Amino acid sequence: MRISAKADYAVRAALELAAAQDDGPIKTEAISKAQGVPHKFLESILNDMRRGGLVISQRGGQGGYRLAAPAESITVADVIRVVDGPLVSVRGERPPELTYTGPAESLLPLWIAVRANVRAILSEVTLADVAAADLPEHIHRLTELPEAWTNP
Amino acid sequence: MRISAKADYAVRAALELAAAQDDGPIKTEAISKAQGVPHKFLESILNDMRRGGLVISQRGGQGGYRLAAPAESITVADVIRVVDGPLVSVRGERPPELTYTGPAESLLPLWIAVRANVRAILSEVTLADVAAADLPEHIHRLTELPEAWTNP
DNA sequence: AGTATCCCTATCGTCTTGATAGAGAATGTG
DNA sequence: CACATTCTCTATCAAGACGATAGGGATACT
Numbered sequence: 001m002r003i004s005a006k007a008d009y010a011v012r013a014a015l016e017l018a019a020a021q022d023d024g025p026i027k028t029e030a031i032s033k034a035q036g037v038p039h040k041f042l043e044s045i046l047n048d049m050r051r052g053g054l055v056i057s058q059r060g061g062q063g064g065y066r067l068a069a070p071a072e073s074i075t076v077a078d079v080i081r082v083v084d085g086p087l088v089s090v091r092g093e094r095p096p097e098l099t100y101t102g103p104a105e106s107l108l109p110l111w112i113a114v115r116a117n118v119r120a121i122l123s124e125v126t127l128a129d130v131a132a133a134d135l136p137e138h139i140h141r142l143t144e145l146p147e148a149w150t151n152p
Numbered sequence: 153m154r155i156s157a158k159a160d161y162a163v164r165a166a167l168e169l170a171a172a173q174d175d176g177p178i179k180t181e182a183i184s185k186a187q188g189v190p191h192k193f194l195e196s197i198l199n200d201m202r203r204g205g206l207v208i209s210q211r212g213g214q215g216g217y218r219l220a221a222p223a224e225s226i227t228v229a230d231v232i233r234v235v236d237g238p239l240v241s242v243r244g245e246r247p248p249e250l251t252y253t254g255p256a257e258s259l260l261p262l263w264i265a266v267r268a269n270v271r272a273i274l275s276e277v278t279l280a281d282v283a284a285a286d287l288p289e290h291i292h293r294l295t296e297l298p299e300a301w302t303n304p
Numbered sequence: 305a306g307t308a309t310c311c312c313t314a315t316c317g318t319c320t321t322g323a324t325a326g327a328g329a330a331t332g333t334g
Numbered sequence: 335c336a337c338a339t340t341c342t343c344t345a346t347c348a349a350g351a352c353g354a355t356a357g358g359g360a361t362a363c364t
Binding site: 001002003004005008011012015016018019034035036076080081086087088089090091092094096100101102103104105106107109110111112113114115116117118120121122125129130131133134135139140142143145148149150151152 | 170187233248
């Protein structure tokens with residue numbers, strides 16, 4: 001299960017915008033430096049977010065980007081979907097599009113369960129939550145078990 | 153969050169082997185036909201699983217592959233890790249290897265929570281569970297909400 | 305007018321997925 | 335023993351996605 005560089009960069013850029021919500025537009029270059037993301041790559045990501053209606057752009061001096069809605073109303077899942085398509089995909093398809101036969105028949109409900117558990121995190125957390133370092137309680141609890149931080 | 157074709161195919165092949173655990177070795181060709189997986193691609197996947205100690209191969213007539221351990225003791229996560237590396241990765245790295253700064257600092261605990269929730273499914277379900285279409289109760293419950301089956 | 309910034313297109317290298325081919329090693333059967 | 339079968343390994347090829355870089359065009363502020 002891989003989260004793409006594009007998704008990671010997009011969320012980080014969105015968080016920078018969330019943190020500066022009331023300070024006017026932020027330049028690509030400023031986000032790129034703050035988060036260590038390749039400048040031109042970030043530019044195309046912000047463009048995707050603009051086309052997806054997540055951010056608003058402003059050209060010219062004092063231009064840049066700002067969120068199109070309050071950070072409290074945008075979830076991390078919203079950002080990932082705009083730049084990467086479906087939140088969870090198997091072989092490039094969404095789980096409901098898959099068909100399995102024989103002993104693999106119950107693989108479909110398994111992927112559905114995985115997706116439900118991923119949604120339970122990413123669709124419940126907003127940009128404001130992350131930017132304020134204040135995750136919802138039931139999610140914060142998942143990070144408190146030491147084994148959550150270790151690789152198997 | 154993408155599950156690769158390789159991982160999907162590997163689990164399906166492992167399920168075919170689980171279902172025929174006591175019938176002697178199964179040929180690549182038989183699995184390929186039963187699951188509709190490209191023959192030569194499957195060959196390299198089974199090879200990865202052999203090198204990972206998950207299956208045992210047998211050459212010659214009446215040869216093929218069989219599981220190296222009881223299906224009850226192999227989880228879906230075991231299979232995915234052998235063919236694809238870490239269960240969850242961000243930009244190709246495991247979450248604990250990542251460092252975030254500024255308003256993105258709480259992104260790390262968020263990815264950790266996602267990984268914990270994915271593990272809670274894939275490390276808890278064995279090949280025997282899926283092959284018998286009998287998922288553990290707490291996982292089966294996730295698939296019973298109708299909204300788990302719909303795309304947003 | 306001039307400068308800053310977004311916007312668009314093109315290009316490049318790598319990885320993934322998938323197909324195909326061929327030679328070598330091991331095993332069971334006649 | 336000879337042979338057919340099947341895994342094993344290597345190699346190549348091609349389309350597509352992913353990650354990243356470069357240059358020039360359009361727009362808006364000063």
